[in-house]
Amino acid sequence: MFPLLYGFGIGNGKILQKSLNVMRELQTESLLHKIVGTLFNRWYEIFIFFYGGWVFAPFLAPLLMKLGWNEAGKFVYWVYSFFCHQLPQRSFFLFGEKPMYSLVEIQSAWHNTFDPFLLRQFIGNSQMGWKVAWSDRMVSFYTSIWFFAILWYPLRRILKPIPWWMFFLLFMPLGIDGTTHLISDFAGIGNGFRDSNEWLANLTNRSFPLSFYSGDAFGSFNSLMRLTSGILAGFAIVWLLFPTVFLFRINLNQLSNLSHE
Known part of the structure; x- marks a missing residue:
């Protein structure tokens, strides 16, 4: 009889241990769910x-x-x-x-x-x-994303994501300017076609001062292109991604509320 009771006790102990393990797993999953939910709901902040x-x-x-x-x-x-x-x-x-x-x-x-x-x-x-x-390009690109994100928030309920073609159109100047600078620098710093911008001087019949065409100083063509293209790309990223994430979060919360009804 005692061996039988002993075996019965061991069996109950195993069941209890399994139950405790399941409870711990559920608690862990619940905690992770809360953490992920909080991070997702507070993504903007x-x-x-x-x-x-x-x-x-x-x-x-x-x-x-x-x-x-x-x-x-x-x-x-x-x-x-x-x-x-x-x-x-x-x-x-x-x-x-x-x-x-x-x-x-x-x-x-x-x-x-x-x-x-x-x-x-x-x-x-x-x-x-x-x-x-x-660099100035990094400043204009990355900083503009932060500022446009600040400007987006008050308008988040009325702004819709831009179409992909507009995103690529706004991003294209950054790609062109960055790529041409990279190719130009292969000729050596100060010696490439983007250092003199002779092509632009001929195109505009040298209507601007030499300082506008040559070099990278503030106010030059190269400087203005890096600043402008960076701002346009930052604007494109915010206008596409932020409304998309915002709408996705709203739809997900609505589905979650329906599942609990």
């Missing part, structure tokens, strides 16, 4: 906070250098060096005489070189100011 930190951190580099916190500033430059070429002639400078400098000015202050790996090491000085940790 999460994006604004974390993406905003990522976008505006490059501006900390020149501020830290200005304050004399050189090691912290150089750390920011180092982190963003993995995401951008950081060429100084294509970067904004803060706390200096000008917002941007030509290649000749950079060479005079740094090294008389066309080597991009050497040029990108120049972060500025007390007279010229300190460059932002990524």
Whole structure:
């Protein structure tokens, strides 16, 4: 009789253990469901906070250098060096005489070189100011996404996603400008067709000053193209993706409410 009761107790113990395991799994799944649901419902706030930190951190580099916190500033430059070429002639400078400098000015202050790996090491000085940790194209593209996201929120209930053809149309200038710059740089920094823009000078019968056609300084054709194409691409991303995610979340919540009725 005792062996029988003993076996019965073992059997109940196994059933109880299995029940406890099932309960733990259900609790874990419920917790994960709540976490995922919260993240999904708060996607906009999460994006604004974390993406905003990522976008505006490059501006900390020149501020830290200005304050004399050189090691912290150089750390920011180092982190963003993995995401951008950081060429100084294509970067904004803060706390200096000008917002941007030509290649000749950079060479005079740094090294008389066309080597991009050497040029990108120049972060500025007390007279010229300190460059932002990524280029003007990165600033216009990534920062515009954040600002357009802020502008989108009050209009989220009336704005619909743009069609794909419009998205590609708005994104195309960034692709063309970036690709032509890349091809031009194969001829060497300062020697490519996008450095002189002779084709544009001939096309416009040289109606603008030489500084508009040549180089990358603020106000030049190259500078304006990088800024404009970046803003258009940022606008396209927000106008397509944000309304799409917003509508998807609404539809998903409606389905979830119906399933609980």
